[in-house]
Every structure is written in structure tokens, then in C-alpha cells.
Amino acid sequence: MKLWSTDGQCAELLLKHGANIHLPSEDSGETALHVAAKHGLYDHAHLYxxxxxxxxxRSTRGETALGLVCRQAPDAAEDALQLCRLLVVRGAKLDARDExxxxxxxxxxGAANNVLxxxxLRRGADxxxxxxxxxxxxxCVLQAAAFKQELRPHLVVQLLLNYGSQKIWPHAFAKVLVLVGAGGVEAGWAMGGLTQHGCMGV
Structure with a gap:
């Protein structure tokens, strides 16, 4: 018996009557936990x-529930954060890799989600x-910056640099920060060691 209900009481009833919590879907290989993570369903994830x-x-693409949650856009950051905490407390691997x-x-x-x-990073992700x-x-965030300016991707850049990210593509880096506005560039200079010539400080 498969378990794909989005109704909490229905899902619990299915489990009581023998629904297989581990059974993956035939097409994507996703389990009920994957589905809950993808849709930000904290109560369902907790139940499962x-x-x-x-x-x-793992799904057929090697995706874990934590990886799916982390795709959430910043407008759903608080709900996604709660779900991430649950998964990590239950032992989810921070650096699990997909295919x-x-x-x-x-x-x-990639989602420019600075909350997640x-x-x-605070929990030791690489x-x-x-x-x-x-x-x-x-x-990933530099690639996303050009078309996700409203999500303030420079905040993610600041975090990554503060946690020791290697400073790659110095000239492209400054150009991308220009795309997110003067505030982003100033923040980049302050947090990442950029000079006003667009090169990384040593």
C-alpha cells in the first residue's frame, strides 16, 4: 500500500493499516518523505x-529529502528551515550528494535562500x-544572481565568503554583484575582500 496522502489524518490512518513508509514511486523513486519535503509538509515528515x-x-536521481527541501525559495524559508532542522536532528547527512x-x-x-x-553552514556543510x-x-549563487536579483543573492555570497568559500572567477564575481545593485557590490567588497577594480583581495 502506497502512502502519498497530503492529508495528515489520512496519512496516519494509512500507516496504521499497513502502508509501506519505504515504498518508492515507480517513476522517480521518491518515498513519502521525499514528497513531504518537496511540498514543505512538516507534520507529514514528522509523522513519517x-x-x-x-x-x-535516495530517489532515482540520488536526491535526499534534505536536498529537496533546500530548493525552496526564500519566501518559504521559515517553513523550510523548520523542516530542515527536523531532518538534520533525525540524522540527515548535510553533504549527501545527488547523481x-x-x-x-x-x-x-541555487535558490538564493540565505536562511537555509x-x-x-552553521552545522558544518562543506x-x-x-x-x-x-x-x-x-x-551556484553567482549563476542564479542574474535572474534572481529580487532574492538578494549577495546575502548568500556574503555568507559563503564568511565561511571560507574559495574566491573564484574574480572578474565575473564583481560583474555579478553589479547586477544585484550597488548595495550588493559594497557588501561584496566588505565581506569578500573585493577591491574597487573588481579583483579579489589577497
């Missing part, structure tokens, strides 16, 4: 974990993790 759900179960070697921190940076980035394309978390 209490019934023994594998916190680090593209992307970590939850890569995902949070801060959470992951700030210089590299995916199969050679992209670090800093690279």
Missing part, C-alpha cells in the same frame, strides 16, 4: 520519521563542495 522513514533515502554530486548547500545557493544557507560540473555553492 516517527514511523521509521529513512531520512537519507550530479550536488549537495543540499548547492541547492540552497546560513543553517547549513562550503567548497564541487559538483560534477566543477561548480561550488558560490558558483
Amino acid at each position: 520519521l516517527r514511523h521509521g522513514a529513512d531520512v537519507d533515502a 550530479l554530486r550536488r549537495s543540499p548547500l548547492h541547492e540552497a545557493c 544557507v546560513r543553517f547549513l 562550503v567548497n563542495a564541487i559538483d560534477y560540473n566543477g561548480i561550488s555553492p558560490l558558483g
